[in-house]
Amino acid sequence: MNARWEVVIGLETHAQLSTAAKIFSGASTAFGAAPNTQAAAVDIALPGVLPVLNRGAVERAIRFGLAVGGTIAPSSVFARKNYFYPDLPKGYQISQYEIPVVQGGTVTITTPAGEKTVRLTRAHLEEDAGKSLHEDFHGMTGIDLNRAGTPLLEIVSEPDLRSAEEAVAYARTLHALVRWIGICDGNMQEGSFRCDANVSVRPAGSTTLGTRAEIKNLNSFRFLERAIQFEVRRQVELIEDGGKVVQETRLYDPDRDETRSMRSKEDAQDYRYFPDPDLPPLVIDAAWIARVKASMPELPAAKKARFESQYALASADAAHVSASPELAAYYESAVAALPAGIANGPKLVANWMQGELAASLHRADLDIAQSPVGAAALGGLIARIADQTISGKLAKDVFDAMWAGEGDADAIIAARGLRQISDTGAIDALIDGVLAANPAIVAEFHAGKEKAFNALVGKVMAASKGKANPAQVNAALRSKL
Ligand code: ADP
Ligand code: MG
Numbered sequence: 001m002n003a004r005w006e007v008v009i010g011l012e013t014h015a016q017l018s019t020a021a022k023i024f025s026g027a028s029t030a031f032g033a034a035p036n037t038q039a040a041a042v043d044i045a046l047p048g049v050l051p052v053l054n055r056g057a058v059e060r061a062i063r064f065g066l067a068v069g070g071t072i073a074p075s076s077v078f079a080r081k082n083y084f085y086p087d088l089p090k091g092y093q094i095s096q097y098e099i100p101v102v103q104g105g106t107v108t109i110t111t112p113a114g115e116k117t118v119r120l121t122r123a124h125l126e127e128d129a130g131k132s133l134h135e136d137f138h139g140m141t142g143i144d145l146n147r148a149g150t151p152l153l154e155i156v157s158e159p160d161l162r163s164a165e166e167a168v169a170y171a172r173t174l175h176a177l178v179r180w181i182g183i184c185d186g187n188m189q190e191g192s193f194r195c196d197a198n199v200s201v202r203p204a205g206s207t208t209l210g211t212r213a214e215i216k217n218l219n220s221f222r223f224l225e226r227a228i229q230f231e232v233r234r235q236v237e238l239i240e241d242g243g244k245v246v247q248e249t250r251l252y253d254p255d256r257d258e259t260r261s262m263r264s265k266e267d268a269q270d271y272r273y274f275p276d277p278d279l280p281p282l283v284i285d286a287a288w289i290a291r292v293k294a295s296m297p298e299l300p301a302a303k304k305a306r307f308e309s310q311y312a313l314a315s316a317d318a319a320h321v322s323a324s325p326e327l328a329a330y331y332e333s334a335v336a337a338l339p340a341g342i343a344n345g346p347k348l349v350a351n352w353m354q355g356e357l358a359a360s361l362h363r364a365d366l367d368i369a370q371s372p373v374g375a376a377a378l379g380g381l382i383a384r385i386a387d388q389t390i391s392g393k394l395a396k397d398v399f400d401a402m403w404a405g406e407g408d409a410d411a412i413i414a415a416r417g418l419r420q421i422s423d424t425g426a427i428d429a430l431i432d433g434v435l436a437a438n439p440a441i442v443a444e445f446h447a448g449k450e451k452a453f454n455a456l457v458g459k460v461m462a463a464s465k466g467k468a469n470p471a472q473v474n475a476a477l478r479s480k481l
Helices: 055-068 164-180 221-240 286-296 300-309 315-321 326-337 345-364 375-386 390-401 409-416 424-437 440-444 450-463 472-479
Strands: 005-016 076-080 092-096 106-111 114-129 131-133 142-144 152-155 194-203 213-218 248-253 259-262
Touching: 005 164, 005 221, 005 286, 055 152, 055 164, 055 286, 106 164, 131 221, 152 164, 164 194, 164 221, 164 248, 164 300, 164 315, 213 221, 213 259, 221 248, 221 259, 221 409, 300 315, 300 326, 315 326, 315 345, 315 375, 326 375, 345 375, 345 390, 375 390, 375 409, 390 409, 424 450, 424 472, 440 450
Parallel strands: 213 248
Antiparallel strands: 005 152, 005 194, 076 092, 106 114, 114 152, 131 142, 194 213, 248 259
């Protein structure tokens, strides 16, 4: 990307709401059932049936609106979006158009360049379509309507994003948020969270928007990033060669790492939107909003800010240990398990969670909630480091033993005789032995070589099998020399 062009991106994100039943019928939304076994009369558009709105879907939309600081419309309207496609049996999708359930709101993202607030245009409720099956039908297409009528929240951002990296940061933040507030399982392989990226470029300094292309259905962060990068290159080259970007819908092909034109972009008028006469306006009163508000968890930004002040954590540490409700719960339990009066205990817990624990979980492909070393157990280990029962180095062995199921830190320290040697007499004896055995290194030290000192410390530590208190060894060695 060259500096003469500015990239402009707005994302439309479809989050599948985690209700057990569909948005307008009682059929199950469970993933992976045999085709057409979860399609009620409403979902397959039998004549004479009427949709009935699922309260749980509305409640989830309210949760989202509150989480992003948007306005919950007191009365919003379902509209028919008309188009023909084999996987859309009614010939229209029920969506919201002029008055969506959530208006405005913001999402704050963190990029290497710092924090940035992305404005949301709206979030509206709608139903998903079915799925065409092109394999196994010998030249024909099968239709599976299990997904038809699955509740979606479409979240639309303003064109505030300026790079593929920012778009990914935004999508990741939104993904974490919808899971955090319990409205979407976030499973991207199963299509529960997918993005359409609207991409345009304009000359740097320009304030009008360029013509955009919309890349549909990106279901991984990697594809989102690569699709945008390709699309930006394509548009810049096109314009610099004297061509013009046409407004269209494109598809990303991960195998060839390129976007391809799918169809020219529909205008709103092509969809002939009108209010759905089968559904009354969706009325949400203040009492309902208040009830939902009372059930909201502490939100990611608030939790991170609290961790920074309550536990004196740096921003990056706080971000890591508050990245999910599970990590945050683990962190706070571990800190709570520390004895009172350990000054840097909260920082040590954050270090261990990002270090040994994260690495071990990653190796074993486990989530924090499945960790064989529980929060209280980690707190117990860190307490023994803080009170100098064991050195930080031996603590790693103790951690591995805890991971392997050998018991808690105290039991392992006792069983393996790892207790740190802090007894002055014992340390003096170790030092005397090392000094007597290494006259050459001692001579080097007296000749002014500071490195020789470290070599002697190393030998004392080795003689103690790593158990001598390093600070005491340093001090005693200095005074003896
Ligand atoms: P539609 O619903 O027809 O796709 P909208 O006007 O609602 O169109 O915009 C959809 C998305 O496209 C929004 O996220 C918006 O921010 C983004 N967008 C609109 N114009 C541009 C543009 N010129 N460049 C990049 N993104 C844009
Ligand atoms: Mg669109």
